[in-house]
Amino acid sequence: MxxxxxxxxxxxxxxxxxxxxxxxxxxxxxxxxxxxxxxxxxxxxxxxxxxxxxxxxxxxxxxxxxxxxxxxxxxxxxxxxxxxxxxxxxxxxxxxxxxxxxxxxxxxxxxxxxxxxxxxxxxxxxxxVRTPPADIPIASGRPRAGRRILTVGTDCALGKKYTALALGRGLAARGLDVTFRATGQTGIMIAGSGMPIDAVVSDFVAGAAEILSPAAAPAHIDVIEGQGSLFHPAFAGVSLGLLHGSQPDMFVVCHDPARSHQLGYPGSPLPSVETVIEQTIVLGRVTNPAIRCIGVALNTGGMDAAAAQAAIDAHARRLPYPVADPMRGGADFERLLDACLEMP
Amino acid sequence: MxxxxxxxxxxxxxxxxxxxxxxxxxxxxxxxxxxxxxxxxxxxxxxxxxxxxxxxxxxxxxxxxxxxxxxxxxxxxxxxxxxxxxxxxxxxxxxxxxxxxxxxxxxxxxxxxxxxxxxxxxxxxxxxVRTPPADIPIASGRPRAGRRILTVGTDCALGKKYTALALGRGLAARGLDVTFRATGQTGIMIAGSGMPIDAVVSDFVAGAAEILSPAAAPAHIDVIEGQGSLFHPAFAGVSLGLLHGSQPDMFVVCHDPARSHQLGYPGSPLPSVETVIEQTIVLGRVTNPAIRCIGVALNTGGMDAAAAQAAIDAHARRLPYPVADPMRGGADFERLLDACLEMP
Incomplete structure (x- = not known):
């Protein structure tokens, strides 16, 4: 770090x-x-x-x-x-x-x-904690050892931090060598360190993401907290710089099924999960040609247990990936953890 | 401004x-x-x-x-x-x-x-000139009056500034109400004002682009200097924030036909012009659903006149847009200027 x-x-x-x-x-x-x-x-x-x-x-x-x-x-x-x-x-x-x-x-x-x-x-x-370190380099774009999972989203504020923390905790519970990498103020306070990526000067965002998750042992997993969304009218640049610098091998799309528009942007409809997957792969390939989606994390915090399971099942029927609410755990979440460990 | x-x-x-x-x-x-x-x-x-x-x-x-x-x-x-x-x-x-x-x-x-x-x-x-103004707002994402043209590219340093300046000069020569909007240090020195977009804190990049080209008369045209490339391993976040905040109605793709890899990034092949057009439309639609490509600007600075015309003609046969080297002018460039004035 x-x-x-x-x-x-x-x-x-x-x-x-x-x-x-x-x-x-x-x-x-x-x-x-x-x-x-x-x-x-x-x-x-x-x-x-x-x-x-x-x-x-x-x-x-x-x-x-x-x-x-x-x-x-x-x-x-x-x-x-x-x-x-x-x-x-x-x-x-x-x-x-x-x-x-x-x-x-x-x-x-x-x-x-x-x-x-x-x-x-x-x-x-x-x-x-929102003061970035001095002397952040311009991104090199060079691949580095170790495995990386990034949480991305269909919007801001719908579970990218909680999903990354839950994945980190779940993988650690399975005995894996895993580190949660914080990119926002709350995550940094929880982890004790990290990179306040939205406070970094734009020229250096991808470079900041590179030093946040440095080269590691081949089996080590960094779970990186995502920020914003590629389709957010104000913050997409932060999301893209973080994607490029993180060079993730795997990503999980976080989504709130109850949300129809970007939070605070009534003129901006939410992109579909499929659109976010497609664009994350197209743009993520710039720095990691092997990038792939491994699952979808639904935020069902506003639903009762039956409605939550129905939403998870509906998405799982539509999408060729494990779908889970990481905060509810259970068999769905175990399948999402399994997907983190599958080799391509 | x-x-x-x-x-x-x-x-x-x-x-x-x-x-x-x-x-x-x-x-x-x-x-x-x-x-x-x-x-x-x-x-x-x-x-x-x-x-x-x-x-x-x-x-x-x-x-x-x-x-x-x-x-x-x-x-x-x-x-x-x-x-x-x-x-x-x-x-x-x-x-x-x-x-x-x-x-x-x-x-x-x-x-x-x-x-x-x-x-x-x-x-x-x-x-x-690389010190941004204080109190840049978070982008609103709201549409604003006036027409906007953004130059985008397949890489850094291949003609986005010169193309924007040439378009601005060419449109002004036709009697149009047009303003060149600078986003880099050289452009700012030429124009006398502008926004050093790569020095803006990442959370505010799209907001900075919004205030750089404010609401204007419906027939007014802002020609906005692009930065970086959506496919650049270090600077794509700057490019995306600028795209979203600029809300361009039209864009011109700048390309150097002699370049095979991103400048200084031998591991990063150049994207095709077609790929840049496709992604600029997909991502640009977030803030302007009517965004469209109106032409391609080739940098033929390293070629003699015959080779340059051959390169322009080869691209023009392949692409359904006017293709020109703005620094060479001529009939090709006039067609590119015509395209700036066509209504969708």
Whole structure:
């Protein structure tokens, strides 16, 4: 892995900060940490007015520190993409209580004078996981050893991170040598390292993906968290640079069967799973001629068990690949894991 | 146009700095300015050892200033991508002679203490055209008025900028309301403004392309300079973000018939013109369902006139579009201009 300024492996136990948010869609980072790094989350801190909760114990910064937390993690995104003034006193108090602050926002923590000053006074760190490392190279395009699986999608925010984490966990449970490679802020906080690919200057995106999953032993598997979609009107360039630099041998298409349009883009219909498979192969062949689809991950989070199985079965009848909701596990997911191990 | 820190419209007449380069491939910026903004170039300044020349008069900084130059433009890229120490004294002397410095490198001019100090002392500006404006929005994906033509390519560095400039000039000569939109450092210096698209953070590339060619009168035509190629192992993400944000109604594929592999990537064969057309349409439809190819621009710079015409004719027999080398003009190029004006 690259040595990066956003390395959070030393963070250890943490307190999840939820601000005063009232929509669970803004708390993806907090939920991601609870679901995938729960053993490191001692509790949550909410401001008056907050209605979203992770279900973890409510703790003050001092109580969290007493329980072994070393950092407070901003687990929510504010609508404007920055840190509202109403959050700053609580964050400064966390520094005074002995906690570092970890943030995944585009805005840097040290741009808030109060936080910069408090961090210096209390000897704590301000950790921005969305700051890419310096000196990322231009992509070489050269093949490298090791096997790679990339999760791609029909849209943003429909399960590429959870699918990659579930595949990583499932393959590790089978005894394989596997590493989850994070490409977004939440994934980086869960894994402790990674590459905030959407914050990299565009000329260097494919190069950043190359150093994120370096050459490895031939049997080693990197499971790389996908970003965006090749058909997204704003983020497709990120997705294509990540595809080219990752040089995946295999990919899994993530899809939400309940979604008809790109999230937040009512004028942009969702591409079909088949279209995404076809284009991912056409474009992925530029850096890996052997690229192939090995399965489809459906996000059935909004359905009951019977409806979810019906959706999985309907897609499985139509598509010549294993189809599963990785979060539901079961025989479908085991078949998807089997597919990761089949040699072409 | 966006108000940008790289706005060089005020620069006016300039002196082309060639450093000590010995390979003409490194002097693309100087040649571009000579060819497309020759009326603003008073001469060239070369250091001992240089073998490349633009053919313009050799002038000192003081002589250039006396002839009305207000800036020295770094017209070459150094192999390492930075400014070698051997160039700094001559550049500092140009500041003392009353010239601003204009640079298109990734490295910023003010990172050189000697230049920063000399600029302050002499009241001159250090202008980095590769610095994108602040506060670029995420792309909206919403259609906007006006017509747009994008040049795309089978590779980097084979004529997308020259083709866009030639189309802009040709359409203007026919009395049309047309604007050349620059996306790279040389184009920005020629046009006086633009968007250094490869220096934009990847999340914002499509948004940057949207503000580069804003809504305009229905009959207005923006001719947008393309970058990279959808099939380039390092830069395809830039190309795709630019395609989506530009929302072109029409595109021209630029191709070098003498090239078999991507420049500098011997492992990456060039895609066919047909493949680029097909993929540009499939992916371009995400933001403009009416996107269509209107022609092919061949770079025949390395051929004599007979060989060039033979190459143009061979491509024209195979492809259902006008084929021309825009730098050779003639009837073929007039047909390409005609195609820009046909309504679908």
């Amino acid at each position: 690259v040595p990066a300024p956003n390395d959070t492996r030393a963070v250890g136990r943490c307190l999840l900060f939820l601000g005063d948010v009232t929509e669970s869609g803004f708390a993806k980072t907090a939920f991601g940490l609870r679901d995938w790094a729960g053993e490191r989350c001692v509790g949550e801190l909410r401001l008056p007015g907050a209605t979203v909760t992770t279900g973890l114990p409510s703790l003050s910064a001092r109580q969290a520190a007493a329980q072994g937390a070393t950092a407070i993690v901003i687990g929510v995104a504010a609508p404007g993409g920055t840190i509202p003034a109403s959050w700053v006193p609580a964050l400064a108090e966390a520094l005074a209580a002995g906690l570092d602050i970890v943030s995944g926002m585009h805005v840097r923590l040290d741009q808030f004078a109060v936080l910069k000053e408090a961090a210096a006074r209390h000897g704590r760190r301000l950790i921005d | 966006v108000p940008a820190p790289n706005d060089t419209r005020a620069v006016g007449r300039c002196l082309l700095f060639l450093g000590d380069v010995t390979e003409s491939g490194f002097a693309k910026t100087a040649f571009g300015l000579r060819d497309w903004a020759g009326e603003r170039c008073v001469g060239e300044l070369r250091l001992p050892g240089a073998t490349v020349t633009t053919g313009l008069p050799s002038l000192s900084a003081r002589q250039a200033a006396a002839q009305g130059a207000t800036a020295i433009v770094i017209g070459v890229a150094a192999p390492g991508g930075t400014i070698p120490a051997s160039w700094v004294p001559a550049l500092a002397e140009a500041l003392a002679a009353g010239l601003d410095i204009v640079s298109g490198m990734h490295v910023r001019l003010d990172q050189f203490a000697v230049l920063k100090e000399a600029a302050a002392r002499h009241g001159r500006r250090l202008i980095d």
